[in-house]
Amino acid sequence: MNRLFDKKESWTNEERKTRQDESLSGMVKLGYEKSARLKSILDKNKINPQNIKTREDLEKLPVTSREKLVDMEMQEPPYAGLENQAIPIDRIFTSPGPVYEPHLSEDDNLWARAFFAAGIGAGDIALNAFSYHLVAAGLTFHSGLQKVGATVVPSGTSSSQIQVQLIKDLKVTAYVGTPSFLSSIISKAGEMGFDFKKDFRLKKACFAAEPLLPDMRRSFENEYGIDTYQMYGATEVGDVAYECSQKNGWHICEETIVEIVDPATGKNVAPGELGEIVVTRLNEIFFLLRFGTGDLSRIITDACPCGRTSSRIAGISGRIGDAVKVRGLFIAPSQLKMIQAKFNNLPLQANVSRIGHEDVLKLRVEKISPEIGSPAWEDNFKKIFREICTVKIDQLEYLSAGVIKPEEKLIVDQRQW
Ligand SMILES: [Zn+2]
Numbered sequence: 001m002n003r004l005f006d007k008k009e010s011w012t013n014e015e016r017k018t019r020q021d022e023s024l025s026g027m028v029k030l031g032y033e034k035s036a037r038l039k040s041i042l043d044k045n046k047i048n049p050q051n052i053k054t055r056e057d058l059e060k061l062p063v064t065s066r067e068k069l070v071d072m073e074m075q076e077p078p079y080a081g082l083e084n085q086a087i088p089i090d091r092i093f094t095s096p097g098p099v100y101e102p103h104l105s106e107d108d109n110l111w112a113r114a115f116f117a118a119g120i121g122a123g124d125i126a127l128n129a130f131s132y133h134l135v136a137a138g139l140t141f142h143s144g145l146q147k148v149g150a151t152v153v154p155s156g157t158s159s160s161q162i163q164v165q166l167i168k169d170l171k172v173t174a175y176v177g178t179p180s181f182l183s184s185i186i187s188k189a190g191e192m193g194f195d196f197k198k199d200f201r202l203k204k205a206c207f208a209a210e211p212l213l214p215d216m217r218r219s220f221e222n223e224y225g226i227d228t229y230q231m232y233g234a235t236e237v238g239d240v241a242y243e244c245s246q247k248n249g250w251h252i253c254e255e256t257i258v259e260i261v262d263p264a265t266g267k268n269v270a271p272g273e274l275g276e277i278v279v280t281r282l283n284e285i286f287f288l289l290r291f292g293t294g295d296l297s298r299i300i301t302d303a304c305p306c307g308r309t310s311s312r313i314a315g316i317s318g319r320i321g322d323a324v325k326v327r328g329l330f331i332a333p334s335q336l337k338m339i340q341a342k343f344n345n346l347p348l349q350a351n352v353s354r355i356g357h358e359d360v361l362k363l364r365v366e367k368i369s370p371e372i373g374s375p376a377w378e379d380n381f382k383k384i385f386r387e388i389c390t391v392k393i394d395q396l397e398y399l400s401a402g403v404i405k406p407e408e409k410l411i412v413d414q415r416q417w
Pocket residue numbers: 244245246251304305306307308
């Protein structure tokens with residue numbers, strides 16, 4: 001059995017970059033001709049379309065947030081003038097805002113790579129529990145499932161009782177939807193007198209649109225025997241990244257350029273640092289360059305044992321508003337939660353202050369067990385903190401158990417701006 005969806009997934013980094021740069025430069029040239037909006041953005045920034053040749057050149061362009069896209073579309077409905085009017089659009093999606101997006105082509109392998117990486121293929125009967133109504137999710141996930149050869153049950157957002165019935169009657173093997181909806185389907189099955197693990201054949205689940213919390217994942221995998229995978233995308237740009245069997249970061253889709261930028265400047269951060277995920281989808285229909293997702297992540301460039309050569313993003317660490325910058329590096333509450341999980345749910349709090357012109361990062365930690373505070377514990381804690389947050393801890397403060405109240409923030413920023 002093939003381990004990869006296609007040969008693009010095993011391109012060398014040089015090959016991938018060369019091809020993506022070529023597509024990008026073609027997209028910008030075409031967009032300048034076909035889209036009045038892109039032309040005006042480039043002209044306003046005094047950029048000759050011929051000079052956007054590589055992904056590094058993208059930094060010359062502004063990042064477009066969802067809010068900005070909504071404004072632009074309100075001024076110029078329906079697509080803000082970002083579309084290629086020479087290509088007929090077969091479908092229009094909406095998302096809250098409202099934002100209108102032209103459907104990209106059916107030839108696009110949207111989500112197929114993600115399903116393939118999750119081991120879904122011919123022989124699978126997949127329940128697609130994403131809405132088919134107005135939004136892009138239902139139909140685009142449907143099309144990806146078809147591309148890997150699965151049989152799709154388009155159950156959409158039918159009640160959990162109907163979903164249980166379908167899973168049972170149709171011998172469904174895979175679920176596509178949100179994790180919270182799968183949880184309610186599982187509890188409904190219990191209420192209906194079924195034993196989910198024994199009575200059903202559902203063994204794989206692909207999630208999007210919501211975070212998959214570690215406890216939830218453990219429960220799906222250990223209690224119900226469901227192998228879980230995460231997928232990440234946005235209606236404006238399609239699929240962005242997907243998890244492979246290694247479950248250590250999400251591979252960036254071959255048709256997208258992902259930049260990790262400092263939201264204040266729009267410039268790329270150093271490799272491995274936390275920043276906003278900014279996406280450019282390479283296509284010839286919708287010329288939305290540098291879409292700012294508002295989500296935070298960092299890039300992992302190490303080789304992945306699964307054989308895919310693309311870089312990965314390290315999950316979503318939160319929204320840009322939640323993060324705090326320390327010595328130029330972001331730390332997000334979700335990163336601290338990851339550290340807590342590694343240390344037995346250790347109660348902690350990060351405190352950022354400033355002495356002179358220097359930021360000081362203090363970690364306040366409750367001494368809930370005797371080894372906490374020993375030199376060996378401290379070394380290990382600092383090492384793991386640095387691995388997850390990139391930033392170095394300046395001070396560690398040990399508190400008695402129960403001092404940090406549950407309602408307190410995980411990161412307290414005491415600096416005066
Ligand atoms: Zn992998």
